[in-house]
Amino acid sequence: MSPGHDFARPSLGVQLTGDGAQVAVYSENADAVHVCVIGDDGSETRTELDRRTGHIFHGFVTGMRPGTRYGLRVRGPWDPASGLRFDDGKLLLDPYATATVDAEDGTILGVVTDPGSFDWGGDQPPRTPLAETVVYELHVKGFTKLMPGVPEQLRGTYAGLAQPAAIDYLRELGVTAVELMPVHRFVQDGHLLDKGLRNYWGYNSLAFLAPHPEYAAAADPLEQVNEFKGMVAALHAAGIEVILDVVYNHTAEGNDQGPILSLKGIDNPSYYRLVDDSPEHYFDTTGTGNSLNVGHPAALALIMDSLRYWVTEMHVDGFRFDLATTLTRQGGDPDVHSAFLALIHQDPTLAPIKMIAEPWDTAGYQVGGFPADWSEWNGRFRDDVRDFWRGAPGMLGTFAQRVLGSPDVYESSRRSPLSSVNFVTAHDGFTLADLTSYSEKHNEANGEGGADGESDNRSANYGAEGPTDDVEINRLRARQRKNLLATLLLSAGVPMLLGGDERARTQGGNNNAYCQDNEISWFDWEHGDDELTALVRALLKLRREEPALRPDWYRGAPGTGPRTVDLRRADGRRFTNSDWHRPEHRAIQFVLGHQGHATFALLMNAAENGVEFALPYQQRRVWRLELTSDDRLDVDTARKLTLAPRSFALLRSTR
Known part of the structure; x- marks a missing residue:
């Protein structure tokens, strides 16, 4: 059949129907697209997508069903100088795959899933108001890897996080939402594997609609998807929302020296932003080698389709956008009226969903620059609160602004303190215990000669670097940890607690543990500061019960009533x-x-x-x-x- 033109835009990805599936792939510059079904014995059956609507190749593939493994071969010119990197000798991952599996040769394949195979029962999203929200940032694996009460075979998995021991701990602590570090399918970095290390944080995404399989107890890709859903349902039943830390600003395919795994071989210039006068190179404001081309409809559609999928199919409650400023760069500079922000603003599926920006990238700092219906990680809160408590002079006025919800940042644009996600520590940097125990980073285990990680930490060791037996130093450190947590949890805005800080979790002074998939990063449940944990529980109980400690606005407009x-x-x-x-x-x-x-x-x-x-x-x-x-x-x-x-x-x- 010769290519035809239909009026309706086909849905991208795999849509099961009858005895097979309709498959659609976007490529503006390709000459042909084949779907390759991979048999259990490694055999490959190719079907050409023989119809074309606009720049979408689509067609029917016989025999596709839940569990079918598949990839794409895309034919077109190999002309890197023009930004074209087609090579049908490579089997590519469908960017719309909703589950993945690694083939024996290391190729990452898509796996067809069945959206109707999970019974959500009466699952209801908690829809916790922002004014009552307390975010707990955690790593799916690290949180339960060593957790007593979680069956050993489930530790470090989605199913482990769904266990009563894990959920009871979160509920008793008093948090209302977990912010999961990246759970989209990501790729291990070759240079880390060569050093015997692994990408632990996961900011190296490849498939925006598929859960990362290493965090699943189930081996079957279909069951991995259902396991994630079961985790969400269990957290919802406890009144806890699920927020995903998502990485749409770049992918694991890197720069011109990076691998061709998916988008780069499907339609490189549509999905990635290339340097205008040198399209063999990639425009990069992420520090990873590439940036998604958010000025192109195909890249924007992929992001939006992914967001809607995780809300409608996986029932998540919000998103924290890594390096969100890159997503607003259509022509180079950040733009509050960018297509990315406009599309999210008008989308009814995303309207009730919490949107949180990391409001910077490697080329710009945009705290206060996102729309009114967004919240932002407030890096100024982190820096100024640290400076105040470690004794930096002249900080009192700035510190007061942070406690009041940063009106100096948000009030001029008529935004409330709820625009500010307050944090003192996050995954990137020192833990709270290390912030008060080390004056310098100690990243030797990362194998980069100490060159990695932030050097300006605004930390203090109070007389000894690292652990000490000095009673007075330890008393001061304990007070400072309590001071920092009290400031965080009693300030106007949305507090975000780094998981483990309430127990004085340490990483031994490593402030960039992105490659430490081991006891450096995993929660140590045998040792912890029970007094600090009790303080956090008490602070959160007070915040939950007392409106004065969680105001929407600290500064009332004229005539609205008494000062708060x-x-x-x-x-x-x-x-x-x-x-x-x-x-x-x-x-x-x-x-x-x-x-x-x-x-x-x-x-x-x-x-x-x-x-x-x-x-x-x-x-x-x-x-x-x-x-x-x-x-x-x-x-x-x-x-x-x-x-x-x-x-x-x-x-x-x-x-």
């Missing part, structure tokens, strides 16, 4: 403009109220000496201590208290 926050100096007086930048001023109190509910006083002292605080006074008001990092604090409920060096206290008013 009052900032005071330690002596109880209001700040003057000259106070904020004085290097000696390192103490502050926030009086947090909500009409009809309790009022709280949050006292913070980052000075190296004790500071006397004059408590806010109203007739018949009595202050009662709720939580503190000062284990020797004596509260004078009448008017004053002295807070130890580098410590916080949270007090509740009673009448």
Whole structure:
């Protein structure tokens, strides 16, 4: 049959029907596309997609059914100088594959799945409001790999995360959402394998619609998809949302020296952004060798189809977009009106879904630059809170902005504090325990001579590098960890807790453990700081129960009612403009109220000496201590208290 032109755009990927499947592949520049079904014995049966609608090759492939393994061979010119890298000698992965398997020769094949094979029962997304959301960033494998209570054969898997031991821990801690580090099918890096290391973080995606098979307990690719769905259903039943950390900014195919695995061999110039005057090279703002061509409809369609698939078929609740700024670069510069952002904004399937941007890439920092219905990882919160508590001078005013939800970043564009995803630590960098134990990174295990990882960590060891038996150093480190977590969980915005920080998890000073698929990265459940864990549970319980501690807005518009926050100096007086930048001023109190509910006083002292605080006074008001990092604090409920060096206290008013 000769190629024809249909009016309807075929759905890309594999659509089961009758005794086979309709298969459609986008390629603007190819001459022919063949679907290659791979038999159990390794044999290959080719079917040419003999119809063409626009730039979509499509046709019927007999005998395809759930479990069928397949790949694509795409014929066209091999002309790298023009950006064309067709080679039908290579078996390529369908970018719309919903499951994958590795062939014996290392080729990654797609596997046909059956969307109707999983019974979701009464699954309902929690739809937790942003104002009540607490995000817990975790790695599917690392969280349960050593977890007691999870059957050994399920540890480190989707099924392991669905186990009662894992879910009960999350629920008792008080988080409302897990943010899973990349679970799209990714590829191991050859240079890491050569050194005996592995890509642990997974920011090397290849298939945007398929779960990574190494995190599944099931060997069968169809069961792997259902295992992921079962994990989502189990978390939902516990009231916990599932947010995916997604990597759409680049793929594992790298630069012009990288492998041809999928998009590069299907339609390189449509899916990747090439250098205008040198199309054999790739435009790269990701640091990985390539950037997806988000100015092209095919690349945008792949992203949007992937997002909708994970929402409708896999029931996830949100996305955190790695290096999201790259996705807004249509013509080179970031654009808040880019097609990527516009498509998401108008899509009804994605309207109720949480969208979180990592608002930077290797060429730009865009905190505050995303639309109003997005939240953003707020790197300024991380940096300024670290600086304040380690004693950097002149930080008080900036620190107050962070606690208030960063109005200096968001208020001018009429965005609320819920635009800010606050974090002190994340997967990339020191853990909280290491942030307070090391002044320098210690990445020797990565095999890069210590050249990798961030050097400006705004960390401190407080007198000894790494573990120490010094009692006073350890007491100070413990206080600082409590101070940082209290700041995170009592600030306006959406808090994100790095998994394990509540237990003082350490990576031994490694601040770039992307290649450490071992005990350096896995959660150590035998050792942990129970006192710190108890504090986090108490903080989250208070945040959940008290509206004053999780406001949508800290600053009320004129005429909207009483002030919800009052900032005071330690002596109880209001700040003057000259106070904020004085290097000696390192103490502050926030009086947090909500009409009809309790009022709280949050006292913070980052000075190296004790500071006397004059408590806010109203007739018949009595202050009662709720939580503190000062284990020797004596509260004078009448008017004053002295807070130890580098410590916080949270007090509740009673009448």
